Amino acid sequence: MPSTDSALVFHEWSKTYGPVMHLKVLGRSMIILDSYQTAVELLDKRGVTYSDRPKFTLYELLGWNPSLVFLQYGKQLNIHRQMHQSYLSRHKAEDFKPMQTQEARTLVQNLLDSTPDKYEKFKVGEAMPSFISEQLDQMEEGADEEDLKGAAATMFGAGEATTWSTLSIFILAMVLHPECQAQAQKEIDSVVGGARLPEFGDREDLPLVEGVLQETLRWNPGTPLGVPHRAMKDDVYQGMLIPKGALVFANIRGMSLDENVYSNPTSFNPERYFPKPAGKGEPKFSNVSFGFGRRFCFVRSPLGDFLTYYVHHQSMHWTVCRQQQPVDCHSIDLGNL
Numbered sequence: 001m002p003s004t005d006s007a008l009v010f011h012e013w014s015k016t017y018g019p020v021m022h023l024k025v026l027g028r029s030m031i032i033l034d035s036y037q038t039a040v041e042l043l044d045k046r047g048v049t050y051s052d053r054p055k056f057t058l059y060e061l062l063g064w065n066p067s068l069v070f071l072q073y074g075k076q077l078n079i080h081r082q083m084h085q086s087y088l089s090r091h092k093a094e095d096f097k098p099m100q101t102q103e104a105r106t107l108v109q110n111l112l113d114s115t116p117d118k119y120e121k122f123k124v125g126e127a128m129p130s131f132i133s134e135q136l137d138q139m140e141e142g143a144d145e146e147d148l149k150g151a152a153a154t155m156f157g158a159g160e161a162t163t164w165s166t167l168s169i170f171i172l173a174m175v176l177h178p179e180c181q182a183q184a185q186k187e188i189d190s191v192v193g194g195a196r197l198p199e200f201g202d203r204e205d206l207p208l209v210e211g212v213l214q215e216t217l218r219w220n221p222g223t224p225l226g227v228p229h230r231a232m233k234d235d236v237y238q239g240m241l242i243p244k245g246a247l248v249f250a251n252i253r254g255m256s257l258d259e260n261v262y263s264n265p266t267s268f269n270p271e272r273y274f275p276k277p278a279g280k281g282e283p284k285f286s287n288v289s290f291g292f293g294r295r296f297c298f299v300r301s302p303l304g305d306f307l308t309y310y311v312h313h314q315s316m317h318w319t320v321c322r323q324q325q326p327v328d329c330h331s332i333d334l335g336n337l
């Protein structure tokens with residue numbers, strides 16, 4: 001087993017051994033899927049076999065039970081997915097937009113002027129409507145709150161670091177590729193006219209910024225090996241036995257570097273997603289970033305794709321304000337912070 005950069009090492013190995021690899025680690029079978037096609041065929045199409053998770057003893061000892069990410073296939077998993085999904089589907093992406101707009105503007109304000117006293121503005125107020133407040137309202141008298149605690153902790157735990165790391169990667173990409181940033185800035189200016197910040201409604205008119213988002217997800221994926229699935233029974237794929245109990249990893253990092261899909265994959269090139277002949281017509285990476293099968297990340301679902309908007313929106317705001325010209329960021333109204 002590689003001790004560092006396993007996703008990259010697995011991808012190198014796949015060039016010799018192919019996109020489905022079987023490793024035996026301390027007596028346990030590990031399957032690495034290094035191509036989008038094999039992940040779809042096994043984890044998506046044969047989801048009934050690959051929807052379990054292995055036991056994460058360390059996380060259990062750390063008190064991460066019950067957390068949806070680590071739950072094994074069964075009744076409790078259904079309860080937890082239902083809690084998340086019903087919340088996200090009752091509140092369609094539209095409902096989150098005012099809050100996301102506010103948060104994006106807060107981010108811009110913090111980036112512009114990040115002195116500690118600014119944070120004093122976040123005064124403690126009455127509990128805002130939220131996942132927890134809604135679930136509590138629906139909860140029957142005397143019901144056990146452990147599942148709700150676990151579900152809420154999961155929403156934070158699974159969503160916070162992933163969002164933060166994706167935004168950090170975006171900022172890194174912009175710092176390393178100022179020419180992309182300048183082009184994205186130009187595109188935004190041509191749409192908003194330098195007089196206002198971008199809105200969600202502008203998304204369709206910003207194909208390059210959309211490319212920047214997709215490239216941010218692909219160029220350095222925040223979850224290189226996703227979260228392991230577990231084979232619930234013996235399975236045979238293209239003549240290969242995948243034994244019951246095997247850990248199955250979708251190598252998201254490997255897929256991002258697949259030269260059969262992405263030309264010159266280590267380069268940061270938002271235009272690769274443009275249809276031919278302007279671009280290369282390469283597939284968006286958001287189909288890969290959020291995992292596969294019945295354990296896919298909620299933000300991949302049509303009703304829960306708010307995160308994509310979120311990153312996109314924050315990207316737009318940040319891009320506008322990173323530049324000194326032609327917009328004077330301090331002169332733009334960032335809303336009531």
Ligand code: HEM
Pocket residue numbers: 068069070071081084154155156158159160162163166222223226227228229250289290291292293294295296297298299307
């Ligand atoms: C850029 C941001 C994010 C990325 C790249 C990401 C990626 C992933 C991936 C790769 C998985 C594993 C899927 C699989 O097993 O095949 C996952 C699972 C999960 N994600 Fe995310 N995620 C992100 C943001 C979020 C957010 C904002 C939330 C919550 C609001 C969230 C909640 C979850 C949950 C609950 C699971 C576990 C699903 C299950 O085991 O059934 N994620 N995510």
